[in-house]
Amino acid sequence: AELDVPVTGLTVDSRTVEPGNLFFAMAGVKTDGARFAAQAASKGAVAIVAADDADLPADVGLVLRSADPRLALARMAAAYFGPQPRVMAAVTGTAGKTSVASFLRQIWAHAGEKAAMLGTTGVTAPGRTEYGSLTTPDPVALHRLLAELASDGVTHAAMEASSHGLDQRRLDGVSLSVAGFTNLGRDHMDYHPTMENYMAAKMRLFDCLLPKGAPAVIFADDPWSERAVEVAERAGARVLTVGRKGGFLSLKRVEHLRHKQVGEIHLEGRIFEVDLPLAGDFQFSNALVAAGMAIATGTSADLAMAALEHLTGAAGRLELVGSTADGAPVYVDYAHKPEALENVLGAVRPFTTGRVVVVFGCGGDRDRGKRPIMGGIATKLADVVIVTDDNPRSEDPAEVRAEIMIAAPGATEIGDRAEAIRSAIAMLNAGDTLIVAGKGHEQGQTVGDKVLPFSDHAEIRKVLEALSA
């Protein structure tokens, strides 16, 4: 069928249909949009886009069939909203996406570009800061945003490509200049049936979305790096590897100081000594991926390396919130999956002369398999473990905690997160380090379907202030 009537908007939700909208009926995880086609039609949808095999009532008007309606939505949203920032970068990987996108925006800004980032923590652009929700927005929200950014004069934008986003074609309409890969670890095993399936979703960024000949910046030191390089090469990308084993940016020597690290980076025969003002080995990895992506899209090596010395961590990523009177630092971190927890606990060990104390929990309605794994990691790598709540959602919080506690003998269980933070800070001695993990930048605790205002930062500050008063 051919559509020669004006379309007033695109939507995937029948409840938001306005007269003249094109309604996309999507088969989802919870329900099927096809069941709402009649409602969409009655609210004035100009046509319904549906899968070839979708079951639709007869009286819904014009129907456009598609073998892949999510792909159709992405492409139509791109066409409908129009302009995108000239240089679009997307980074994927289990951990580090938000950090890389944030660092890339900062490097571009340092080089004088009008740059933006969008992802888990929201949108950051010149004159614009918004709190986020999804890591990769749906195509309609995404292309509306990109068009706004472009019309505001933003020329460079860094975005995160989550595996859900890639799998659901959310960024298939984005014109990419460069793509990045950080690492692969266990995550979202409630959505992806196997690690292979999860890796394949991530690799869509390189083998479906990145134009041939465009640069693919790949972190070289992960067990999955080789696979990523193979996929990107086979897809015809210009592969640039970064890291200790990196061929493009290679990290030769790192010295860990308390809140910063000094590293030597080799780049095409030149040597840069870089003072990175962030703690944690993994932040150097993220910084290298970001620098590689900036250089690959035209930033000079000198400017990119200089920018690394001014980087600020993304909110809630190994963020130092304060210290006790004895100088014990208290960090907020977003580790909510096994490898991330392992990394962050390992990252603070070199500068901790006393005990590493960790407060963490696991989200309800999310992969249950990771709970005992994280309990085990905390027990192995921290000296004191306090298990608490992190967005129980529809689950019984005590049961979520119990599934962690099975693998965390010796851990203390304190469900109330504020109370857990108070107890942890109260026990700190000089030389100890406290990590409050799992919520990072989040500003709420989701219990049932209610989001109660909650911030690890605010709780920590409150306790530290009370102690110093």
Ligand SMILES: CC(=O)N[C@H]1[C@@H](OP(=O)(O)OP(=O)(O)OC[C@H]2O[C@@H](n3ccc(=O)[nH]c3=O)[C@H](O)[C@@H]2O)O[C@H](CO)[C@@H](O)[C@@H]1O[C@H](C)C(=O)N[C@@H](C)C(=O)N[C@H](CCC(=O)O)C(=O)O
């Ligand atoms: C599991 C998942 O990814 N779900 C996403 C998916 O929803 P879905 O299609 O499965 O939704 P569904 O509820 O089954 O409904 C099917 C369809 O019927 C429609 N519908 C439903 C009810 C109705 O009355 N009328 C109607 O038209 C829905 O709009 C939908 O199109 O497509 C929607 C539109 O793009 C997304 O908003 C939604 O994200 C939900 C909110 C979500 O929580 N997603 C999380 C898991 C997510 O995507 N996370 C990733 C990774 C996070 C990370 O970095 O770790 C992210 O990118 O944020």
Ligand SMILES: Nc1ncnc2c1ncn2[C@@H]1O[C@H](COP(=O)(O)OP(=O)(O)OP(=O)(O)O)[C@@H](O)[C@H]1O
């Ligand atoms: N390169 C890395 N390797 C391992 N762990 C990392 C790395 N970068 C960050 N982390 C850990 O993962 C947490 C989340 O980091 P970040 O938000 O940058 O990743 P993300 O991929 O965007 O995560 P999400 O999918 O949850 O949005 C950090 O707080 C830290 O604990």
Ligand SMILES: N[C@H](CCC[C@H](N)C(=O)O)C(=O)O
């Ligand atoms: N994007 C991730 C964030 C998890 C953060 C953690 N605080 C939790 O609630 O599990 C998710 O929705 O699975």
Ligand SMILES: [Mg+2]
């Ligand atoms: Mg993120």
